[in-house]
Amino acid sequence: MNTEMMIDKLYQDESLIANLHGSQAEQILNWAEARAEECESETEFERLLDELRLVNRYVAQGGTFYQLFAMLRQGALRKRGGASVRKPDLRSASFPVALLF
Numbered sequence: 001m002n003t004e005m006m007i008d009k010l011y012q013d014e015s016l017i018a019n020l021h022g023s024q025a026e027q028i029l030n031w032a033e034a035r036a037e038e039c040e041s042e043t044e045f046e047r048l049l050d051e052l053r054l055v056n057r058y059v060a061q062g063g064t065f066y067q068l069f070a071m072l073r074q075g076a077l078r079k080r081g082g083a084s085v086r087k088p089d090l091r092s093a094s095f096p097v098a099l100l101f
Helices: 003-012 022-038 042-060 065-073
Strands: none
Touching: 003 022, 003 042, 022 042, 022 065, 042 065
16 A cells, blocks of 8 residues: 555544544644655554544543543554553543553
């Protein structure tokens, strides 16, 4: 898959941003577009998509977009095993670490 196809997929896949507000969606897609240009394989790009879906699901469950997006930008999600997601405990005021395992 070439870079142009990857970027098209970012903007066509509603599962990446369905639960994000306008500015959040724009922000994460702009960031993801730059990351897609750096992907060296389709597997790496699919991992990026999984991470974006993680953020989308987290926000859908009441999580804070900016907190998880900051971790995504820093590469913290990738370092902790990617996009395997458990439902977060939203009763906790702190970031639900269970999302990262």
